[in-house]
Amino acid sequence: MKKSSYIISLLFLIAIFGAGIYNMRRIAPVILNNYRSNQDYKTDLTNNIENDYRQNFVKRSKFIEGYGIVQKAMQRRILGNVEFIRENDDMMNATGRVAFSDMFISEMSALKQILDEKDIPLLYVQMPVRESYDSSVSMELNNTQDNFLRYAECIKDMGISAVVGNDLLEGDGAPSFEEFYFKTDIHPTTKGEIWVANKIAEKLDEEFGVEITGLIQENDSRFIKLEHEFEGNLIKSLGKYFVGTDVFEEYIPNEQPQYDIKNFCSGYDETGRYEDVIMRGMQNGIYDNGTYLVTNYLRYGVPYYNINNLDSDGPNLMIICDSFSYRTISYLSLQCSNITVVDPRFYGQGEGNPIIDAINQYEYDCVIYIHGEMGITTYSMFEN
Amino acid sequence: MVFSSPIFIFAFLPVTLAGYYILHRWRILQNIWLVIVSLMFYAWGEPKNVLLMIASIIFNYIFGLLVDKYRDKKSAVRVILALMVITNIGVLFVYKYLGFACSILGIKPSFGTIALPIGISFYTFQAISYVIDVYKERGEAQKNPLNVALYIAFFPQLIAGPIVRYQTIAEEIRNRRETFADFSYGVERFIVGLTKKIFFANSFASIVDFLFQRVPSLSFGSAWIGAICYTLQIYYDFSGYSDMAIGLGRMFGFKFVENFDYPYISRSVSEFWRRWHISLSSWFRDYVYIPLGGSRVKTKARLVFNLFVVWSLTGIWHGANWTFILWGIGYFVVLTFEKLTELPQRLKKLPGKIIYQIFTIICVIFGWVIFRADSLQQAKLYMSHMFAVGCKGIDTLALFLLKDMWLLLILGVVMATPIMKKLAAHIRDSRYNILYDIVHVVVYMGLFLVDICYMVNSSYNPFIYFNF
Numbered sequence: 027m028k029k030s031s032y033i034i035s036l037l038f039l040i041a042i043f044g045a046g047i048y049n050m051r052r053i054a055p056v057i058l059n060n061y062r063s064n065q066d067y068k069t070d071l072t073n074n075i076e077n078d079y080r081q082n083f084v085k086r087s088k089f090i091e092g093y094g095i096v097q098k099a100m101q102r103r104i105l106g107n108v109e110f111i112r113e114n115d116d117m118m119n120a121t122g123r124v125a126f127s128d129m130f131i132s133e134m135s136a137l138k139q140i141l142d143e144k145d146i147p148l149l150y151v152q153m154p155v156r157e158s159y160d161s162s163v164s165m166e167l168n169n170t171q172d173n174f175l176r177y178a179e180c181i182k183d184m185g186i187s188a189v190v191g192n193d194l195l196e197g198d199g200a201p202s203f204e205e206f207y208f209k210t211d212i213h214p215t216t217k218g219e220i221w222v223a224n225k226i227a228e229k230l231d232e233e234f235g236v237e238i239t240g241l242i243q244e245n246d247s248r249f250i251k252l253e254h255e256f257e258g259n260l261i262k263s264l265g266k267y268f269v270g271t272d273v274f275e276e277y278i279p280n281e282q283p284q285y286d287i288k289n290f291c292s293g294y295d296e297t298g299r300y301e302d303v304i305m306r307g308m309q310n311g312i313y314d315n316g317t318y319l320v321t322n323y324l325r326y327g328v329p330y331y332n333i334n335n336l337d338s339d340g341p342n343l344m345i346i347c348d349s350f351s352y353r354t355i356s357y358l359s360l361q362c363s364n365i366t367v368v369d370p371r372f373y374g375q376g377e378g379n380p381i382i383d384a385i386n387q388y389e390y391d392c393v394i395y396i397h398g399e400m401g402i403t404t405y406s407m408f409e410n
Numbered sequence: 411m412v413f414s415s416p417i418f419i420f421a422f423l424p425v426t427l428a429g430y431y432i433l434h435r436w437r438i439l440q441n442i443w444l445v446i447v448s449l450m451f452y453a454w455g456e457p458k459n460v461l462l463m464i465a466s467i468i469f470n471y472i473f474g475l476l477v478d479k480y481r482d483k484k485s486a487v488r489v490i491l492a493l494m495v496i497t498n499i500g501v502l503f504v505y506k507y508l509g510f511a512c513s514i515l516g517i518k519p520s521f522g523t524i525a526l527p528i529g530i531s532f533y534t535f536q537a538i539s540y541v542i543d544v545y546k547e548r549g550e551a552q553k554n555p556l557n558v559a560l561y562i563a564f565f566p567q568l569i570a571g572p573i574v575r576y577q578t579i580a581e582e583i584r585n586r587r588e589t590f591a592d593f594s595y596g597v598e599r600f601i602v603g604l605t606k607k608i609f610f611a612n613s614f615a616s617i618v619d620f621l622f623q624r625v626p627s628l629s630f631g632s633a634w635i636g637a638i639c640y641t642l643q644i645y646y647d648f649s650g651y652s653d654m655a656i657g658l659g660r661m662f663g664f665k666f667v668e669n670f671d672y673p674y675i676s677r678s679v680s681e682f683w684r685r686w687h688i689s690l691s692s693w694f695r696d697y698v699y700i701p702l703g704g705s706r707v708k709t710k711a712r713l714v715f716n717l718f719v720v721w722s723l724t725g726i727w728h729g730a731n732w733t734f735i736l737w738g739i740g741y742f743v744v745l746t747f748e749k750l751t752e753l754p755q756r757l758k759k760l761p762g763k764i765i766y767q768i769f770t771i772i773c774v775i776f777g778w779v780i781f782r783a784d785s786l787q788q789a790k791l792y793m794s795h796m797f798a799v800g801c802k803g804i805d806t807l808a809l810f811l812l813k814d815m816w817l818l819l820i821l822g823v824v825m826a827t828p829i830m831k832k833l834a835a836h837i838r839d840s841r842y843n844i845l846y847d848i849v850h851v852v853v854y855m856g857l858f859l860v861d862i863c864y865m866v867n868s869s870y871n872p873f874i875y876f877n878f
Contacts, residue, residue: 028838030847034854035594038601041858043428046420072411072454079417083866092863102613103814106868108620167807263867 045084053082091265098268110260111167116269117209118260119156121167130403131180134395137407138186140382146390147234150181150188151226152397153214153350154195156207170400177397187233194225199244208272211258212399213320216275219353220244226358226394236341236391242277242357249277252309256319274319276309279360283337290330290380304333304356323352329372330380332388333365341391344368344384346407350398364388370405379408411454413600413654414607416865422451423658426565430662437584441560444662451565452529459527462501463563469497470537471558474544478551487545494541502534510730529569531727533562535693540576542697549580557583566658570651572669572689579664586663596660598854603653605857606646608864610822614643617811622782625792631808633795635815640782641775642822645674648687667692674774674826677767678754679744682774690727694720710750717746728781733789737780744773 057078060067067074083089097105103112111119134150141148155171178190195206206218214222220242230236242249256274257266282299289295296303308322325331326349333355340362345355348371359365366384373380385393397403411418426447433439453460473494480486503511505524512519540561544551552558560583567574621628621636628636652669659666673685683691695704702716718739725738748754757763776793783789795801824830838846 028847028850030850031594031598032590033851034601035590035597037851037855038597038858039427042420042424046424049416049420076411076415076417079421080415080866083416086866089863089866092859093867096860096863100817101814102818104617104811107616 048084049079049082052084053079056082087265090263091267093263094261094265094268097264106263110264112269113157115204115209117156117204117207118211118258118269119168120212120260123168124170124173124400124404126173126176127403129406130177133407134181134186135184137381137393137395138184140385141393144385146385147236147392148186149226149229149233149392149394150186150190150397151194151222151229151351151394152178152181152188152190153222153399154192154203154206156212168400173400174397177403187229189225189229194222197225208256208258208274210256210261210269210272211320212260213258213350214353215272216277216353217244219351220277220357222351222396223354223357226354227361230341230392234392238340238358238361240361242360246277248281249279252276252278254317254319258320259318276305276319276322277357278305278309283335283360285359286332286334286336287325288332288334289325289328290332290384291328300356300360304359320349320352323356324367326352327372329370329374330366330368330384333359333362333367335359335361335363338363342388344381344388344390344393345396346370346381346393347396348398348402351396354396366390368407370407371402373405373409381407411451413651413658414604414861414865416862419604419862419865422447427661431588434588438556441556441583444564445556445559448560448563448565448568452563452568456528459525459530462505462527462530463533464559466498466501466533466537467559467562468555470494470540470562471552471555473497473541474551474558475553477541477545481545481547491541491545495538498534498538502530505530507726507730532570532573533568535573535690536562536567536576538697539573539693543576543580548575548577552583564659564664566655566662566664567666570648570655572652572655572666573693574666574689575693578667582664588663592660592663592665596657599653599657599660601657601854601858601861603650603655603657604861606650606653606825608861609857610818610825611643611647611650612864612868613818614639614646614822617815618643618782622784622788622792625788625795628792628795629802629805629808630795630798631804632811633792633801635808635811637775637779637792637796638819639815641674641778642819642826644778644781645670645826646822672826672828674771675828676770677763678748679741679770679773680748680754682770683741683745690724694724698723705749713749714746717749718742721745732786733780733783736786736789737777740773740777740780 057075060074060078061071080086104110105112108121111121113119138148152174155174157168157170174191178188181188181190195201195203201215201217201221206214206221208215224241224243227238227241230238245251252275254274254276256272258272261269278301282301285296285298285300285303287296287303301309304323306322306324308317308319311317324333338361342364343358343362344366345351345358346368347355348369355365355367366388368380368384411422413419426444429443429447430440433443449460449464452463473490476490477487477494480490505527509519509523540549540558543549552561561574561576561579562568564574618636618640621632621639649670656666656668667689669687669689671685671688673682676682676685699716699720702719703712704716705713707713707716721738721742722735723738724741725734725736728734728737754766757766776796779792779796780789783792834846834850837843837849840846
């Protein structure tokens, strides 16, 4: 036996005993705590323990970065369990085919009818398709491109006003595709969302005479701009060395209006400044690359709520959307008197039909459907 | 619990090793410790079925004693052996094949679906081996049931083999010698196996799963990529597990038989089966084929019959599905052809040899497609795409997969041959052996580090042979 073999086994023993003892001291309290506090934990005890052990492994994020480095060295572009794809331009994308939803079409038609009866205009905004940029394989895996085109055609046939897909990225100062989306996250960048907010305002004015003035612009001097290194949800299991990181920009207004936010599900009211109630407080916390800043805006997980800007006499809007436009809504809210946010993905927590109830209760200047990703179309707008 | 999980490597293994070597002065206590941790290892994933395994240990222990006691009374011993086989195979049948049998007969069972206990096919075969080896006097009957428990339930080989014959480790159960050299060898084998599993098998597995989920839309190119990836996945998955099992055995002083010997370099299908899952094929050879008369029979019809029995059983051993039966019968056809024509032996010249080697690997690849398919219909459709029937030639997905996986595929193919082993031996024995020592340590510890990165990151860790 070579001496090197003995060295290998010694190093192996040091590694498994060293990391074993260190992990045990660190993870045992987590497991015990979960065991005591969570009844469901016991139903699949061994799997839960294994998951906790893996999730809380010492220096896990460093090992994940190591994994990303190996994947990069291997020139892999299909990652995880075929969950992620690295595009030609290093933009990350997610796979997972979502079928075209006939329900969405019929519900949009029904929504238009309800709004027509009340003489409330409807605007459909479709985000650019993420795989439209030099990525035939993700198109093949996801088929979002074709489905989004079909949706746009259906919307047009229904006579609904629309800003569709890549048209959104046209105009002076429009962000390029790479500027519109984070490369490491499924969501649009702050620049992208500011652009969408302005496009919506422009369209509302053009088509319906609904005026939103003084909207935020990029590098707006009325705002404090913060920049953070950001690792999005498409590289959480790959680490920053795989694709790199993004910059997440946050804009905090110098003069912050007062808000009253009413959560229809819990009946809970919150009042406070933009920074206190529209933003979620992450800007005041300790950042690391794992802080998921996308969720620093509005109410993730809440199906419908009112954002009442007490210092604005701007328009009254309802916006049906998913998390692709939470920052867009945050910026619009600075110049609107009221915005009812409906996120059908989180229905099931309340009673009644949130959209119809709200339309009957508030006199909206316009209802806007922001179509961020295919997934949202599988959730009914009307069935709670 | 799987070997390639952080909790096994950083919690279970150190505790087991520490307990074992603390008790190094007392062999009995060491064996008891190994039985306890083995039962815990099994109970971790299968808390209910551990009772079934304990029952299997108890009744095979009793059968072993009875066979030993009545070995001079032929009729009595035959009855005992028949009872032993009926009991073991009966349990296996109930848990593994009853549902399938009912579906063939069109019966809707009132008991619903019976969950397959992990590793039942492996430990049942080991249990049968124990009693038969006692009968054949290849090893003595254990008076201490804990020793039988250790033989059947020893955690390294419990879940997915190798199927360790009783005769192989009968002596080691009581008298074995642990050395640091053996331990070091065990560590190296374990790291090699872990890398095969984590780095290769899991990487291929995700692509294979993805492609087999979309069989109707596969192109000719994608179908071949999927088939080749599965061919590599199953090799790295199973041989990786065997390496880890052999390595762990060595850490505790046990020397298990080799289970793989670079099967994809075989020059005939017969040779492939001498190199693939050696412990299973030799088990069937020694406990089924040879007792039936083997190849030393008077007629060719009898030889064909013997081969048919063995390969049908081999197929169905892998699972209760027509795909496994067809897979086994496919091998019966090819192996019968090879036995009757002796074509591989007759091909002396190079072109013929190479052509037959290519034929062999193509047979193996098609075999794995049948093996992997969920149904015969899926297998048929998949293979039709491999013949470019009713599908596109090479689509963007195939090109993308090739671009994505070329390095992994090349490494996968190279590492499935003895090239690296020979190269390492060559360097070790050359004047550069000082360099070899450094590289040796760096490579093994580097691989271990990469394995940890993969393990800690993902819970995607399927073991193909756990299903059997």
